[in-house]
Amino acid sequence: MRFGGRFTSGPGSFVTRSIGLLFFAAVLAGCDSQGGNDLTLSGRVLGGGEPVREATVTLYEAGSASPAEELGSGVTNSSGQFEIKFGRPPGDGIIYAVARGGIPAGKSAANGAIVLLTVIGDVDRRPESITINELTTIASVWTNAQFLAGDSISGNFVGVRNAALNTGNLVNIETGGLGWVVQNAVNGAETTALAGLNTLGNILAGCVTLSPSDSCKNLFTAVTPAGGRMPGDTLAAAHGIALNPWRNVGGIYDLAGYGPYRPVLNGPPAAWTIALKFTGGGLDAPGGISIDAEGNAWITNNFLSGPHAGLTDCTTDNLGATKLDPAGYPLSPGLGFAGGGIDGAGSGIAIDETGNVWIGNFRGDSVSLLRPDGSPLSPGRRGFSAGGFASKVQGTIVDYEGNVWFVNNGPSPGCPECGNSLTVFPGGDPGAPLTFAYPGTDTLSGPFDLAVDIDGYLWITNGAGNSITRIDHFGNPVLQTAPGCCGLGDPRGIAIDSFGNVWVANLAGDPGGSVTLLDPYGENAPGSPFRGGGIAGPWGIAVDGNDNVWVADFQAGALVNLCGVRRGNCPHGLATGEPISPPAGYDGGGALQHVTDVAIDSSGNVWVLNNVNDLEACLRMSEEGCRQVSTECAGDGVVVFYGLAAPVKTPQIGPPQQP
Numbered sequence: 001m002r003f004g005g006r007f008t009s010g011p012g013s014f015v016t017r018s019i020g021l022l023f024f025a026a027v028l029a030g031c032d033s034q035g036g037n038d039l040t041l042s043g044r045v046l047g048g049g050e051p052v053r054e055a056t057v058t059l060y061e062a063g064s065a066s067p068a069e070e071l072g073s074g075v076t077n078s079s080g081q082f083e084i085k086f087g088r089p090p091g092d093g094i095i096y097a098v099a100r101g102g103i104p105a106g107k108s109a110a111n112g113a114i115v116l117l118t119v120i121g122d123v124d125r126r127p128e129s130i131t132i133n134e135l136t137t138i139a140s141v142w143t144n145a146q147f148l149a150g151d152s153i154s155g156n157f158v159g160v161r162n163a164a165l166n167t168g169n170l171v172n173i174e175t176g177g178l179g180w181v182v183q184n185a186v187n188g189a190e191t192t193a194l195a196g197l198n199t200l201g202n203i204l205a206g207c208v209t210l211s212p213s214d215s216c217k218n219l220f221t222a223v224t225p226a227g228g229r230m231p232g233d234t235l236a237a238a239h240g241i242a243l244n245p246w247r248n249v250g251g252i253y254d255l256a257g258y259g260p261y262r263p264v265l266n267g268p269p270a271a272w273t274i275a276l277k278f279t280g281g282g283l284d285a286p287g288g289i290s291i292d293a294e295g296n297a298w299i300t301n302n303f304l305s306g307p308h309a310g311l312t313d314c315t316t317d318n319l320g321a322t323k324l325d326p327a328g329y330p331l332s333p334g335l336g337f338a339g340g341g342i343d344g345a346g347s348g349i350a351i352d353e354t355g356n357v358w359i360g361n362f363r364g365d366s367v368s369l370l371r372p373d374g375s376p377l378s379p380g381r382r383g384f385s386a387g388g389f390a391s392k393v394q395g396t397i398v399d400y401e402g403n404v405w406f407v408n409n410g411p412s413p414g415c416p417e418c419g420n421s422l423t424v425f426p427g428g429d430p431g432a433p434l435t436f437a438y439p440g441t442d443t444l445s446g447p448f449d450l451a452v453d454i455d456g457y458l459w460i461t462n463g464a465g466n467s468i469t470r471i472d473h474f475g476n477p478v479l480q481t482a483p484g485c486c487g488l489g490d491p492r493g494i495a496i497d498s499f500g501n502v503w504v505a506n507l508a509g510d511p512g513g514s515v516t517l518l519d520p521y522g523e524n525a526p527g528s529p530f531r532g533g534g535i536a537g538p539w540g541i542a543v544d545g546n547d548n549v550w551v552a553d554f555q556a557g558a559l560v561n562l563c564g565v566r567r568g569n570c571p572h573g574l575a576t577g578e579p580i581s582p583p584a585g586y587d588g589g590g591a592l593q594h595v596t597d598v599a600i601d602s603s604g605n606v607w608v609l610n611n612v613n614d615l616e617a618c619l620r621m622s623e624e625g626c627r628q629v630s631t632e633c634a635g636d637g638v639v640v641f642y643g644l645a646a647p648v649k650t651p652q653i654g655p656p657q658q659p
Contacts, residue, residue: 037072037085039123043130044080045099045116046176047208049260051080054110055102057132059084061123062153062160063093071095076102088123094164095120096140098151098235099132104209113216114208115151115235118173119144121164131176134201134208135261137238139170139179142274145242145643146604151235156659159602159647162295162326166605166642169276169327170197181328186277186637192589193276195265200241200272202259203252204234215255222251227572242643244571245272246582271581273644275588277610278328279637282320282336286609286638288347289599290357291650292372295326297599297607298357299638300345301336321345321359323374326601328640332374340368340376341383347449347597348396348406351651352428358404360393365412367393367404367430384430391418395449398653400456402428407447407460408435420444422460422471436475443469443477451494451502452654453520459502461491468494468504470522479522487514487529493541493597495549496655499565501525503549505538513537515551515562517577530577534558534585540597540609545646545658548580552598552608558585559592559608559641569646591639602659604647610635 041059045052055076060068072086076099089095096119103110118136120126130136141148143166147155154160167173169181170193181187182194206215216234223240224230225247231237241252253268287302301319320336344363351357355372366383367390370376378384392409399405404425411419421437421444438444446464453459457478458471466488470479481488489509496502500520506513506529513536514529537555544550547564561581563570571580586592594612601607612618617632649659 037087039086039088040083041086041097041126041130042081042083042128043097043132045076045082045102046080046131046133047102047104047114047116048134048205048211050105050209051078052076052099052102052104052114052208053078053080055080055082055099055114057082057084057097057099059086059095059097060153061089061091061093061095062147063091064154064157066149066154067152068154093157094161095123095126096153097130097132107210111208111210113233115233116208117141117151117235119153119164119167120173121168127174130173133176134204134259135178135197136171136173136176137204137235138197138200139167141235141238142242142642143167143170143603145239146645146647148239156602156647158293158295159604159659162601163603163643165327166603166640170274181276186279187591191275191277191591192265192269193274193591195263196269196272196274196589198261199253199256199264200238201261202256202264204238205259205261206255206257207234207237215257219255222248222255225572241272245644246580269589270584271586273586273588273641275586275591275639275641276328277588277591277637277639278324280334281322281324281330281332282334283322283637284319285611285634286322287345287596287611288349289597289607289609289638290349290351291599291601291607291652292351292355293650295601295603295650296331297324297601297638298322298349298351299324299609300347300349300359302345302347302362302611319345321349321357321370321374324638326603328638337370337374339380340370340378341366341380342368343383346394346409348394350396350398350404352398352402352404353651353653358396358398360396360406362392362394362409365392365414366390367396367406369430378430384425384433386423386425386430386433386435388415389418389421389433389435390423391415391421394447395460397450397452398428398651399452400654404428405450405452405458407444407450409447409463420447422447422458422475424475434475436471438477442467442483443480448492449494451496453496453500454655459494459496461494461504463490463492466490468502468518468522481518481522486516486518486524488516489513491516492539493552495541495543497543497547497564498655498657499547500655501565503541503543505541505551507537507539507554513553513555515541515549515577525576527575527577530562532583533562533579533581534560534583539595542598542600543656544600544604545648545656547656548646550598550600550606550645552595553585554594554596554611556585557592557594558587559595559598559606560585561644586641588639588641593635600645600648600656602647602650604643604645606641606644608639608641610637610639
C-alpha cells in the first residue's frame with residue numbers, strides 16, 4: 001500500500017568555502033616566492049631526547065602520485081640541527097620530512113637503522129622550525145598508516161590532508177613533545193592514548209640510540225609476522241605495529257625499556273591502537289554518524305529522547321546535530337545545530353552529493369535538512385513530516401539517484417496507523433513524499449536501519465521481526481528472511497560490501513549478540529552468524545575499502561574488526577567472519593563506553609560513538625528524574641581510532657568505494 005503526502009519547501013543556497021579563509025591562505029602563499037629554492041625549512045633531529053648528527057633529512061611533498069616527490073635535503077650538524085632550501089611544491093599536497101641514519105649522542109658510528117618521520121602539513125602553514133624524533137614518528141605513522149609505503153606517503157588528497165591535521169593532535173611538531181589534544185581533559189590521564197604514545201616512542205628510542213646494542217634486532221624480530229619480511233629500520237617497524245596493532249603486543253611492550261618519554265603504560269595494552277576522544281559542539285549521547293566529502297563528521301545527539309529510551313515521563317531539550325572537522329574540532333555551536341525541526345534525533349543521518357545533511361527525528365516524527373554550514377532548509381517548527389506519515393524515524397540514507405529513504409520504526413501519537421513503513425523523498429524532494437506500508441504482513445516490523453546495494457535496492461533490518469527485508473526501487477518487497485533465521489536477533493545496523501554481501505549487527509541472540517552475513521540472494525553465508533573479537537551485543541556496522549568489517553559493540557563497549565570476504569586483505573590464515581581484533585576487541589584505551597554507530601573516513605580513521613555511559617543510570621532516570629542522573633547516563637563524545645581501516649570515499653552512498 002502506498003501513502004502520499006505533499007507540501008512545498010523553498011529553495012536554498014549555501015556557501016561551501018569561507019572567503020575569509022581563502023583570502024588568508026592567499027596572503028600566506030604570497031609570503032614565499034613562487035620560483036627557485038627560496039623557501040626554507042629548519043629543524044633538529046633527536047634520538048632519545050639527544051641530538052643525532054650527520055643524519056640526512058629529506059623533504060617531500062605527499063600527494064596522489066607515488067612515490068612522493070623530493071623537494072630538498074640537508075644534513076644535521078653536531079647539535080642535530082638542519083636547514084633545507086626548497087622550491088614551492090608543484091602540487092597542493094602536504095609536506096613531510098624524513099631523517100635517515102646519523103650518529104646518536106655518545107656513539108661514534110652511524111646507525112643505519114634510523115629512519116624517523118615528521119608530517120608537517122600545508123607548506124604555507126609550516127612552523128619556522130620542526131623536530132624529528134620518535135614521538136613525531138609514531139604520531140605520523142599512525143595517522144598516515146594507510147598511506148605509507150616505505151618512506152613514501154601518497155593517497156587521496158582529502159585523506160592525506162586530514163591525516164596531517166590529526167598528526168598535530170598527538171604531537172607538537174615544533175618541539176617534538178606531546179600535542180595538546182592527547183593531553184587535554186578528556187584524554188590525558190583519562191585514557192591510555194598519551195601513555196601508549198610515549199611507550200611506543202621509548203620502544204623506538206631503544207633502537208635509535210642503540211641502547212642496548214641489540215635493541216634494533218629485538219624490535220625487528222618482535223614486529224615480524226610468521227613467515228613475513230623483517231623490517232630493516234625504525235620507520236618500517238613502527239608501520240608494522242600500526243597496521244597490525246593486535247600482533248605480539250606483549251613481546252613489543254617488553255622492549256619499552258627506560259626511554260625519555262613519560263608517563264608510560266604500566267603493562268601491555270590490549271592492542272597498539274591510538275585513539276582520541278572528542279567532545280564539544282553539542283555532543284550528547286551521540287547516536288548516528290555520517291562523514292562528508294571534506295572529512296567532517298556529522299552526528300545526531302539523542303540523549304533523553306523519552307520515547308526512544310522508553311521513558312515516558314522524561315522531557316528533553318531539542319538536542320541539535322554536531323559537526324566536527326576532520327581533526328575533531330567542533331564546527332557546530334555549544335548546543336549543536338538545532339534548527340530545521342531537529343527533535344529527538346535517533347540513529348538516522350545521511351549526507352547527499354551536494355553536502356546537505358538529512359536527519360531522522362525519532363521523537364519529532366519528521367526529517368530535518370541542513371545545509372553544509374548547519375543552517376536549516378527544513379521548517380523550523382517540525383521539519384518534513386512526509387504528509388504526516390513520518391513516524392519514529394530511524395535509519396536514513398541517500399541512494400545513487402539522490403532519493404532520500406527513511407524507515408518509520410513505529411506508530412506515533414499523531415498517527416497510530418503509521419509506523420512499520422518506508423518513506424522516500426524522490427530526488428531529494430520532501431514536497432513529494434511517498435510512503436510504503438504493508439498492512440497485514442510482517443514485511444516491516446520495527447524497522448531500524450537500511451542500506452542500498454549496487455542495484456539500488458534497499459535492505460532493511462526489522463528489529464521487532466528479527467528479520468531482513470529487501471525492497472526494490474518501487475517499494476515492492478522482493479525478499480525476506482524467516483524470523484530469527486541466520487542468527488538474527490534484534491538486528492540494528494546493516495552494511496553491504498562491494499560484492500553485494502549483507503552484514504548485520506544483532507544486538508541480541510542466543511547466546512548473546514552476533515554478526516550475520518547474507519549473500520546477495522539473502523542466503524546465510526557459511527559460518528554465519530559470527531562471534532568473537534569482542535562481540536557481545538553489536539549495534540553499528542561498517543565495511544572499509546578493503547571489504548573488512550568494523551562493528552561497534554554496544555554491550556561490550558568495544559570496536560570489533562572481522563575479516564571480510566576478500567581474505568587476501570586479512571591477516572594470513574583468517575577466514576571470512578573471523579576476528580582480526582583481540583578477544584575483547586579494541587577498547588580505545590578506556591575511551592569507549594556503550595557505543596552505537598561507526599564510520600570510516602577517507603584517511604582510514606574509524607569513528608565510534610559513545611551513546612550511553614551508565615546503563616543502570618539510564619534505567620533509573622524515569623524513577624529519580626532525568627536531570628539528576630543525566631550526566632551518568634549520557635555517553636561522552638566520539639572516539640577516533642587512527643589509521644586502522646582501509647579508507648572509504650565519503651559521503652558513502654551504496655557499498656564502500658576506495659577514494
